Amino acid sequence: MSKVVRGKYTSEAVCGFNHRTAVEEAARCLLCHDAPCSKGCPAGTDPAKFIRSIRFRNIKGAAETIRENNPLGGTCARICPYDRLCEEACSRCGIDRPIEIGKLQRYAIEQEEIFEMNILEAPETVQDEKIACIGAGPASLACSAELAKAGYQVTVFEREEKAGGVLTYGIVPSRLPQEVVEHDIRQIEKLGVKFQFGKEVNVCELSAFDAVFLGIGLWEPKLPEIDGIHLKGVYSALEYLKEARIKKEGFEKGTKVVVVGGGDVAVDCAVTAKLLGAEEVRMVYRRTLEEAPGNMTEFQYALSLGIGITTNMAPSALRGKEHVEFAEFKGRDGLSELKISCDTVIFAIGQRGADMGKAMEADNVFAAGDIVNGGKTAVEAVAEGKAAAADIIKYLDMKGVK
Ligand SMILES: Cc1cc2nc3c(=O)[nH]c(=O)nc-3n(C[C@H](O)[C@H](O)[C@H](O)COP(=O)(O)OP(=O)(O)OC[C@H]3O[C@@H](n4cnc5c(N)ncnc54)[C@H](O)[C@@H]3O)c2cc1C
Ligand code: SF4
Structure with a gap:
């Protein structure tokens, strides 16, 4: 009879770097001028820059690069398919083996947490416009973080009791520990993003908001x-x-x-x-x-x-x-x-996704992530959420001009 191994279900299967092994791995980097690894990251995390910081033992600088570019930097470090993205693009593939970019990213974010680096904070100027994000998966989290950084007032509505979407309710915790997701979410909260849980909403209920973002994923x-x-x-x-x-x-x-x-x-x-x-x-x-x-x-x-x-x-x-x-x-x-x-x-x-009905017809409603791309990866949902935030800001700027 097989044994219950909930410990193995909840505890992480892969070990990370320590300071010495991280710096050694970063020292293998060729410091490529054209940085193909950075071009290979859909979310623009900029590995070439953070690897360089780790190489010169500037771990805070590395964490800053990751955190400023990718609000789910800790999560992506665990679950990204690097072999198809940054690591596949790495110039060292042609010599021996690629730099272990995912593990270096994980190391920098672990140090951010251990040393309580507090990299992100709410901006001083707050804009008048209010934006609602429906769903608290990677797409909405990325979109809300970008909007909050630009000073907008953002509320995320999530029908479950916790944020994270598939990260919290789908992926096996031995691949992605819940604490890693929660650490990323805490950094987004520091930007001033507000969350309302246990609330299933639709676009019609949110007419008090200047723009609405739909990141509801595929749950049917x-x-x-x-x-x-x-x-x-x-x-x-x-x-x-x-x-x-x-x-x-x-x-x-x-x-x-x-x-x-x-x-x-x-x-x-x-x-x-x-x-x-x-x-x-x-x-x-x-x-x-x-x-x-x-x-x-x-x-x-x-x-x-x-x-x-x-x-x-x-x-x-x-x-x-x-x-x-x-x-x-x-x-x-x-x-x-x-x-x-x-x-x-x-x-x-x-x-499959829930039917969005006529929701998308309004010019102040935007959508991204699995619900739009049909189901890809977390880092692609982050990239699309960031792009949607840029579109929302452009829309609000234009509306302000009229
Ligand atoms: C089992 C599994 C394993 C995966 N493994 C990986 C992996 O290893 N690496 C990787 O990169 N990607 C992986 N993916 C894909 C990745 O998780 C998704 O691409 C990503 O989560 C999509 O993000 P999203 O924000 O679009 O949607 P979701 O993560 O689905 O989040 C949508 C959120 O919206 C909420 N919601 C829906 N409707 C409403 C409503 N009306 N009101 C309020 N809230 C609502 C949902 O409860 C949910 O929290 C995996 C997916 C699955 C299912
Ligand atoms: S492609 Fe590889 S070797 Fe070149 S900068 Fe990026 S990580 Fe370093």
């Missing part, structure tokens, strides 16, 4: 129309991950768990079930592993935990009286069939 589940989909024990990915985060010890993680999907979200679900003590966990994906969108390192981690992976099979029906007992699959070849005994089935095959 996508489920296949197959027999048995309404049985007990069947979850969408975010439903399962969120319950795991909220319910702690009372969470029914399942004993024999099947996860349908081949992306990082599917791996997060399988890892969550396994680390919380499920006996058998199997991922089933409709194509080959090479075709799967998930990160290969994450698949390897799942395999190392004893999670099984079956490929080229798509779900055809779920069977059971009230509760799911079997999941049936049909092969990509049109011939093979598979029946797995289970008490929990999690579908990680995508999410």
Whole structure:
């Protein structure tokens, strides 16, 4: 029988740098004049600049560069796909291996917290205009931080009890500890951003605001129309991950768990079930592993935990009286069939956004993040939230001129 390892679920799996190893790693940097790493960061965090600061032991300078450019600098340091972004662009790739940019960013932000650096503070001049941000995920957090820096009065409305969106209610805490997200959010609060929790709002309720930003993400589940989909024990990915985060010890993680999907979200679900003590966990994906969108390192981690992976099979029906007992699959070849005994089935095959209705027709309503791009990464939501803030400021400036 497998052991419950909530400790492993909540405590961070990857170690960071200490002062000596961080400075040594930064010393490998070639100080490139054209800084391809900085061009590779969608949010403009400017790694070339902060790596240079660490190299010369100016850790506060490094933290300032990160914090001023990316309000979720601590979070992005943990979960960004660097291998596709700044580290892939790094000139040292052509020599030996890229600079470990993510770990250097993590080191600088850890020092910011330890030494209570207080880099961000509310500006002295406050503008008259009030702006509402709906949702407190990465897109809204970035948008609200940029607007607050420019002196606008910003209120973020979030229907859950905490800020962070998917960072707080989705991603496995062993990849992204909650304290890291909360440290980033505290820095945004220092800029004067106000939060109202437990409040689901729509644009029509916010006519008292001069502009509204929508960063509501994708929270409606996508489920296949197959027999048995309404049985007990069947979850969408975010439903399962969120319950795991909220319910702690009372969470029914399942004993024999099947996860349908081949992306990082599917791996997060399988890892969550396994680390919380499920006996058998199997991922089933409709194509080959090479075709799967998930990160290969994450698949390897799942395999190392004893999670099984079956490929080229798509779900055809779920069977059971009230509760799911079997999941049936049909092969990509049109011939093979598979029946797995289970008490929990999690579908990680995508999410969709709530219908925004006519909300976007008003000229003072702006949107960014997953709800607009269809679901990408946290750093892209940050980049788009920053760009939306610039558009809002331009809009308010023009309105002021008329
Ligand atoms: C399981 C999982 C793992 C992921 N792993 C990674 C990763 O490792 N690296 C990475 O870069 N990206 C990852 N992503 C993607 C990343 O988390 C998202 O791209 C990012 O969170 C999108 O930010 P957002 O602000 O657009 O939306 P969200 O994070 O979804 O935030 C939207 C917020 O709006 C709130 N909301 C919605 N409607 C209302 C309303 N009417 N009123 C008030 N509040 C409302 C929601 O409660 C939520 O808090 C992952 C996603 C998932 C699902
Ligand atoms: S691309 Fe790599 S080597 Fe060049 S400045 Fe950036 S981190 Fe340093």
